[in-house]
Amino acid sequence: MVKEFQEKLIELKEYLKKLEYLKSAMALIQWDSVVNMPAKAIHYRSEILGYLSGESYNISTSNKIKEYVDFFSNKRDLDDITKGTIEKISKEYDRNKKIPKKDYTEYIIAGSISSAAWDEAKRKSDFKIFQPHLEKMVNYNQKFADYWGFKKNRYDALLDIYEPGITTEKLDEVFGNLRDAIVELLNKIKKSGNNPDIQxxxxxxxKDKQEKLAKRIIYKMGYDYKEAGRVDESTHPFTTSFGNKDVRITTNYDESDFRPALFSCIHEAGHGIYEQDISDNLQGTLLGEGASMGIHESQSRFYENIIGRNKNFWKFFYPDVVEQFPKFKDISLEDFYRGINYVEPSLIRTEADELTYSLHIIIRYEIEKALINGDISVEELPNVWNKKYKEYLGIEPKNDREGVLQDIHWSDGSFGYFPSYALGNLYGAQFLNKMKSDISNIYQEIAKGNLNVIHKWLKDNIHKYGCIYTPTELINKVTGEELSSKYFIQYLNEKFKKIYNIK
Incomplete structure (x- = not known):
């Protein structure tokens, strides 16, 4: 009996490696499409992705997968890895079986073409170029959500892809609390009149000096771009993984301000470190990826903001800034620190300050929830977007590029993804609370440049597990509590009241 179990487990892992190989191949092609591909190659490249996605679909919905699910589901006392694998392939089998192969293949092809159309539309600041492609992606996602089914809200079916177990009902509550806390603190900051100088x-x-500074920092953080990754350029920064030995990030340089590229590198390196730290023994299990997009974003935003905008972090790295950009030799560390934490409502999500960032996410959450439920049309989107920015942040985009076209996510159909960013803030602050109790001198270590103490804690407690555990299981395992917004709200108040001298 034990022999049969072990043989079946080995057989399962070998079978699942086919899916992992296909996933890596498609990710590599998509990476190249964004970083290197000539414009005329888009349609043939889309056909390649369509074919590979069809092969992936065949494997994930095969009778063989069903046999493995049936065999292992009847076994008791499965170890966490095997249990997690069976739960994952069972869920994906059920989800994919409900989508006709033709629809799935056409969706992948449409997504690739849509992403290229978005890139052109953004460059030309013309939403109408992108509109028909976005309409297709919305229609596909509505159709898929209906195939999968949902209890109360069609959008819940899409949320579950990125953050298993989260519902619109829960997000409405959590985001409502978060929004109120941010608005209250933001109003106090506006009234304080203690604005840092950012001139x-x-x-x-x-660009070459920006790149040198960024690479110095992210390598010190623990992201291995020398032997297990790369740093390239793209319109929209992103991270992609072809297994834990090849995890690549991109950024976008602005030679008039080094902050966007620097902090996007730190952010993406947070994603990259997570992927590089996933245990080798998860190969052939489909568990060699982040627990959820919210947990993934907790790592990127943890490094970008909680660590990367901490004064102790810059006590160590500020000399590197001065070395690359000598104009900062006359700027004090305190002024620099206050400057990188400057709070001001802005139009671009990726350039938003740490405090108001979540408002950008709430806007996107409300819009895509309305789109998927058919409450607004794609044609109305630019106007809806502009009105919400005026209402929530008191500012309004002048054009489509700085408005509705600024993000790539909707172009490939990633509806349900955006809430992950705000959830990541909440997870990250809760992880920090636990980390500080485990490492009492954490800030002193950061000031000495010992970022390995942070890297090791994250690897041992979060990264190495991949997606063995669900987000709910992981947050309980690490902190002993369910997810709470109180730690992030407390963190924001403590930090920004001190910066802005608010009583």
Missing amino acids: FFNGNFP
Whole structure:
């Protein structure tokens, strides 16, 4: 009996490696499509992705998968890895079986073409170029959600892809609390009149010097771009993984301000470190990826903001800034620190300050929830977007590029993804609370440049497990509590009241 079990387990892992190989191949093609591909190659490249996605679909919905699910589901006392694998392939089998192969293949092809259309539309700041493609992606996602089924809200079916167990009902509650806390603190900041000076961030910052500074920092953080990754350029920064030995990130440089590229590198490196730290023994299990997009974003935003905008972090790295950009030799560390934590409502999500960032996410959450439920049309989207920015942040986009076209996510149909960013803030603050109790001198270590103590804690407690555990299981395992917004709200108040001298 034991022999049969072990043989079946080995057989399962070998079978699942086929899916992992296909996933890596498609990710590599998609990475190249964004970083290197000539414009005329888009249609043939889309056909390749369509074919590979069809092969992936065949394997994930095969009778063989069903046999494995039936065999292992009847076994008791499965170890966490095997249990997690069976739960994952069973869920994906049920989900994919409900989508006709023709629809799935056409969706992948449409997504690739849509992403290229979005890129052109953004460059030309013309939403109408992208509109028909976005309409297709919305229609596909509505159709898929109906195939999968849902209890109360069609959008819940899409949320479950990125954050298993989260519902619109829960998000409405959590985001409502978060929004109220942010608005209250934001109003206090506006009334304080203690605005930091940020003029010194304007100037000429050559790309090669930005790249040198960013690579120095992210390598020190623990992201191995030398032997297990790369740093490239793309319109929209992103991270992609072809297994834990090849995890690549991209950024976008602005030579008039070095902050966007620097902090996007730190953010994406947080994703990259997570993927590089996943245990080798998860190969052939489909568990060699993040627990959820919310947990993934907790790592990127943890490094970008909680660590990357901490004064102790810059006590160590500020000399590197001065070395690359000598104009900062006359700027004090305190002024620099206050400057990188400047709070001001802005139009671009990726450039938003730490405090108001979640408002950008709430806007997107409300819009895509309305789109998927048919409450608004794609044609109305630019106007709806502009009105919400005026209402929530008091500012309004001047054009489509800085408005509705600024993000790539909807172009490939990633509806349900955006809430992950705000959830990541909440997870990250809760992880920090636990980390501080485990490492009492954490900030002193950061000031000495010992970021390995952080990396090791994250690897041992979160990264190495991949997606063996659900987000709910993981947050309980690490912190002993369910997810709570109180830690992030407390973190924001403590930090920004001190910066802005608010009583």
